[in-house]
Amino acid sequence: MLTLNAINQYYGGSHILNNINLSIDAGALVCLLGRNGVGKTTLMRSIMGMVALKSGDINFAGQDLSKASTEQRARAGIGFVPQGREIFPLLTVEENLKLALAGRRDKVRKIPAQIYDLFPVLQEMRYRRGGDLSGGQQQQLAIGRALVLDPKILLLDEPTEGIQPNIVVEIGEVLRRLNQELGLAVLLVEQKLPFARQVADHFVIMERGEIQATGAMGTLDDALIGQYLTV
Numbered sequence: 001m002l003t004l005n006a007i008n009q010y011y012g013g014s015h016i017l018n019n020i021n022l023s024i025d026a027g028a029l030v031c032l033l034g035r036n037g038v039g040k041t042t043l044m045r046s047i048m049g050m051v052a053l054k055s056g057d058i059n060f061a062g063q064d065l066s067k068a069s070t071e072q073r074a075r076a077g078i079g080f081v082p083q084g085r086e087i088f089p090l091l092t093v094e095e096n097l098k099l100a101l102a103g104r105r106d107k108v109r110k111i112p113a114q115i116y117d118l119f120p121v122l123q124e125m126r127y128r129r130g131g132d133l134s135g136g137q138q139q140q141l142a143i144g145r146a147l148v149l150d151p152k153i154l155l156l157d158e159p160t161e162g163i164q165p166n167i168v169v170e171i172g173e174v175l176r177r178l179n180q181e182l183g184l185a186v187l188l189v190e191q192k193l194p195f196a197r198q199v200a201d202h203f204v205i206m207e208r209g210e211i212q213a214t215g216a217m218g219t220l221d222d223a224l225i226g227q228y229l230t231v
């Protein structure tokens with residue numbers, strides 16, 4: 001469904017992504033793991049077209065998106081929840097969600113009921129400003145906003161960072177539900193190993209801009225953890 005072929009990315013002279021090949025199947029739930037600074041965020045931003053590729057290509061659902069704008073990628077069905085959430089703090093919850101409607105492929109201009117069903121707190125707080133929400137509620141809003149676009153795959157960059165444990169559990173349950181009930185593919189960057197294990201079916205490990213290991217989550221053993229993830 002999403003295929004990255006030989007992707008290379010630089011910041012100035014630093015080679016940040018080195019010949020990345022990665023394929024995410026329809027309906028997969030994959031966690032991208034790796035220590036700080038190995039290039040996980042850069043990979044997500046490259047998939048979204050927020051940083052231009054030096055070389056390589058990105059295909060999604062049969063289309064070559066390598067040169068597409070971020071907006072075109074979102075319309076093609078790639079949803080993105082960035083690190084730090086990036087909601088609009090002065091707009092209400094409802095306004096944050098409505099803004100995303102403009103990017104839909106179809107003409108739907110009403111917030112899908114499913115968003116409030118998944119995150120009842122967003123309904124309760126729909127007239128409150130985004131900036132008044134807790135970190136966990138903001139993260140739920142950021143996920144809700146990405147879902148408004150009706151994506152086929154959802155990318156999330158560290159959705160549990162700085163969030164209280166009960167909301168982390170809720171977010172994990174929502175991701176599994178979206179994946180299992182609606183078949184939404186998910187690619188998630190995560191530092192918390194227990195969360196990654198609980199939520200994802202497959203893992204991809206990066207180090208120094210390269211993919212070093214991939215597999216079913218059940219095969220993520222202590223040797224891999226010690227080599228690539230322990231700080």
Ligand SMILES: Nc1ncnc2c1ncn2[C@@H]1O[C@H](COP(=O)(O)OP(=O)(O)OP(=O)(O)O)[C@@H](O)[C@H]1O
Pocket residue numbers: 011012016034035036037038039040041042043
């Ligand atoms: N805009 C930028 N300009 C220059 N270098 C950058 C920029 N953004 C990131 N880097 C560098 O690129 C490397 C990869 O960063 P990236 O944020 O992709 O890693 P990461 O694995 O997501 O790390 P983290 O877990 O800390 O978010 C790091 O060495 C980082 O310092």
